[in-house]
Amino acid sequence: MAHSVEKVAVLGAGSWGTAFAKMVADTAKESASGVSTVLWGRNEQRIADCVATGRNEAYFPGVALPESLKFTADLKEALTGADIVVLAVPAQSLRTQLEVAKQWIEPHAVMVSLAKGLEQGSGLRMSEVIAEVLQDGAASASAVEQRICVLSGPNLAKEIVAEQPTASVVAASTEEVARRVAEICACSYFRPYTGTDIIGVEIGGLVKNVIALCVGICEGKNYGDNSKASVMTRGLAETTRLALALGAEPATLSGLAGMGDLIATCSSPLSRNHTAGRLLAEGVQPADLPKVMSQTAESVKTAPVVAELARKHGVEMPITEAVVAVLSHRVKVEDLAPKLLGRSLKNENASRA
Numbered sequence: 001m002a003h004s005v006e007k008v009a010v011l012g013a014g015s016w017g018t019a020f021a022k023m024v025a026d027t028a029k030e031s032a033s034g035v036s037t038v039l040w041g042r043n044e045q046r047i048a049d050c051v052a053t054g055r056n057e058a059y060f061p062g063v064a065l066p067e068s069l070k071f072t073a074d075l076k077e078a079l080t081g082a083d084i085v086v087l088a089v090p091a092q093s094l095r096t097q098l099e100v101a102k103q104w105i106e107p108h109a110v111m112v113s114l115a116k117g118l119e120q121g122s123g124l125r126m127s128e129v130i131a132e133v134l135q136d137g138a139a140s141a142s143a144v145e146q147r148i149c150v151l152s153g154p155n156l157a158k159e160i161v162a163e164q165p166t167a168s169v170v171a172a173s174t175e176e177v178a179r180r181v182a183e184i185c186a187c188s189y190f191r192p193y194t195g196t197d198i199i200g201v202e203i204g205g206l207v208k209n210v211i212a213l214c215v216g217i218c219e220g221k222n223y224g225d226n227s228k229a230s231v232m233t234r235g236l237a238e239t240t241r242l243a244l245a246l247g248a249e250p251a252t253l254s255g256l257a258g259m260g261d262l263i264a265t266c267s268s269p270l271s272r273n274h275t276a277g278r279l280l281a282e283g284v285q286p287a288d289l290p291k292v293m294s295q296t297a298e299s300v301k302t303a304p305v306v307a308e309l310a311r312k313h314g315v316e317m318p319i320t321e322a323v324v325a326v327l328s329h330r331v332k333v334e335d336l337a338p339k340l341l342g343r344s345l346k347n348e349n350a351s352r353a
């Protein structure tokens with residue numbers, strides 16, 4: 001018997017966590033559902049400022065957050081009684097954060113991953129990391145897996161905070177769970193579609209970051225729209241190859257979590273992955289990116305993990321490999337295009353699947 005949703009906890013008070021929490025609180029208000037929303041952040045001073053001002057100035061200066069949205073730096077308080085837990089911390093922090101949080105997570109709580117990355121070391125997708133951490137002697141693997149959900153799509157947080165119309169995909173192992181999550185965020189400016197292709201949704205979201213970094217390099221080198229469209233299209237082809245090899249459904253990759261997110265991220269100056277590529281082309285060293293940018297660009301750490309996963313499954317991913325070569329100083333940004341264009345000629349559709 002499914003629990004009704006009374007409380008949603010969002011963990012991670014960065015850009016996407018704040019935007020998502022606002023959306024859940026707005027949805028509750030519009031639908032008069034009575035769902036309460038709490039946003040947890042680890043930085044006590046920042047959370048105290050959010051409580052005092054009703055804004056998260058570090059991420060969205062001047063934006064008033066809903067009055068009903070609660071803020072806390074106390075993880076136990078955030079998680080106690082939460083029917084849905086939304087994980088909005090970067091991919092490489094998720095396992096550590098969840099290990100600490102799991103003692104207070106309700107046994108029935110649905111877990112929603114918002115992160116778009118693969119874990120370094122294990123090569124696992126975020127849904128797999130969550131399953132690994134939450135499984136213990138008490139819960140069967142399938143019972144835990146049924147509670148795991150992912151949400152991904154063309155969702156630039158700054159546009160969502162400005163309440164610009166946006167769509168996305170929520171995937172879980174059953175439509176019923178995906179729908180429960182969709183219902184907490186389906187508001188006047190956000191339309192979540194549901195599905196069961198967790199692999200396709202996750203791979204679409206995390207590989208597009210790598211492709212966006214490559215498009216950012218094109219932009220920084222002042223290449224025009226032909227170059228960018230070529231990288232995006234062939235980027236989608238290699239994303240699809242990897243996703244299908246891992247068991248995804250082809251339609252997911254031409255949907256919101258695949259092509260949709262690729263278009264948004266590769267086209268937008270708001271994208272941190274796109275920005276990271278542009279900065280590399282302008283001469284910033286890969287190791288200096290975190291210092292120069294104050295926010296997370298997941299592709300920098302995820303690209304080598306994607307390349308490794310692809311090699312393991314015998315999938316060719318030339319753009320990803322080229323990005324990894326740039327990030328590891330094996331190829332200069334100037335040599336990226338010759339490296340990609342100089343490969344042996346092939347039929348466009350031959351290696352799609």
Ligand SMILES: NC(=O)c1ccc[n+]([C@@H]2O[C@H](COP(=O)([O-])OP(=O)(O)OC[C@H]3O[C@@H](n4cnc5c(N)ncnc54)[C@H](O)[C@@H]3O)[C@@H](O)[C@H]2O)c1
Binds near residue numbers: 014089091114117157
């Ligand atoms: N920003 C967006 O537009 C957007 C949209 C969709 C998906 N995403 C994805 O969401 C994830 C988070 O991105 P973001 O944009 O919110 O990043 P961000 O850099 O804006 O914020 C990340 C937050 O997580 C916190 N954090 C880092 N490590 C932590 C830890 N161990 N414990 C607790 N908190 C920790 C940071 O302090 C920061 O507040 C990424 O995987 C990103 O790809 C972002």
Ligand SMILES: O=P(O)(O)OC[C@H](O)CO
Binds near residue numbers: 273
């Ligand atoms: O800013 P980025 O590059 O992390 O992209 C944000 C979202 O993933 C876009 O959907």
